[in-house]
Amino acid sequence: MIDPTEAPVIAVSLGDPLGIGPEVVAAALVEAQVRDLAAWVIVGDERVVRHAAARVGLPIERTFTGRIASRPTSGVSLLHVAGAPDPLPAAHGPTAACGQASLDYIRVATELCLDGVADGMVTGPVSKEAVTLAGRSFTGHTEYLAELCGADESRMLLANDKMRVVHVTTHCSLVEAANVGAKRVVDTIVLGHEAMRRMGWERPRIAVCGMNPHAGENGLFGDQESRVIQPAVEAARARGIDSVGPQPADTLFLQAYRGRYDLVVAMYHDQGHVPMKLMDFENTVNISLGLPIVRTSVDHGTAYDIAGQGIADPTDMKAAMRFALRLIDVPAQAT
CATH class of the missing domain: 3.40.718.10 (Isopropylmalate Dehydrogenase)
Known part of the structure; x- marks a missing residue:
């Protein structure tokens, strides 16, 4: 201290x-x-x-x-x-x-x-x-x-007074982002959880975005949700972290904005950056986690x-x- x-x-x-x-x-x-x-x-x-x-x-x-x-x-x-x-x-x-x-x-x-x-x-x-x-x-x-x-592990967190978003991937292609494994998703949830506790949330409520439209629509639009993201969320919950997902990103950010969740886990750069910058560009801060x-x-x-x-x-x-x-x-x- x-x-x-x-x-x-x-x-x-x-x-x-x-x-x-x-x-x-x-x-x-x-x-x-x-x-x-x-x-x-x-x-x-x-x-x-x-x-x-x-x-x-x-x-x-x-x-x-x-x-x-x-x-x-x-x-x-x-x-x-x-x-x-x-x-x-x-x-x-x-x-x-x-x-x-x-x-x-x-x-x-x-x-x-x-x-x-x-x-x-x-x-x-x-x-x-x-x-x-x-x-x-x-x-x-x-x-x-x-x-x-x-x-070994670092992540980008965007935060303002209204919402916070941590990214599983940032500066890479969408193809690369779509091929991440469950471990990286779990590690992102854990780092986000630790950061939120440091910022004063005793038990932060965390929601994880799906990779695909409608969070894959039960496999119709991709299998990353069932193959990677859902197991990662379950692993985080097993560690005592209040996390849910995967959820459709197009509605999840609105729910977080209205206070249902304290932290959103975005799967790729623009999925998290666009809503944050649209919401409050002047007051959104970039924070490095895992350092x-x-x-x-x-x-x-x-x-x-x-x-x-x-x-x-x-x-x-x-x-x-x-x-x-x-x-x-x-x-x-x-x-």
């Missing part, structure tokens, strides 16, 4: 230097109601961070290079990580240099958490295209963080088309920052 007399420390990876990450981070932290919740360490290129901070009047109280020896106690700090091109390109778009810089920011922020300097991390948006241009195989933050942390560290993120992209104009909405970043504090073991931040 974190000492409740100390301020929690949250590392914030900047995201792609050419995206909206720098400006939404600065705009979120300039608000005292967010800034005073923790000691924040922005991980990114000093030139980029200070430019974004100056535009909104965010004070950077201290700057570190290399490793941070002791935990900051308040305010906003900057951990300089070189790598962004100097000068930055005039046009905002994916570049190899910024793709690599994005990964470096994530890696350093993760190291701060693993070393105990930070209690959790919030990540700004990155571009998969930019990272690919840098020569890295990259399917998403969650998978990269699992690699950095040596975690030894706390990580939350905005659930939007780099938005190159509006980057650098000072018009990006920081609402989602503020939500991600607050959610990180809910997930770390600090009694004062448990609500």
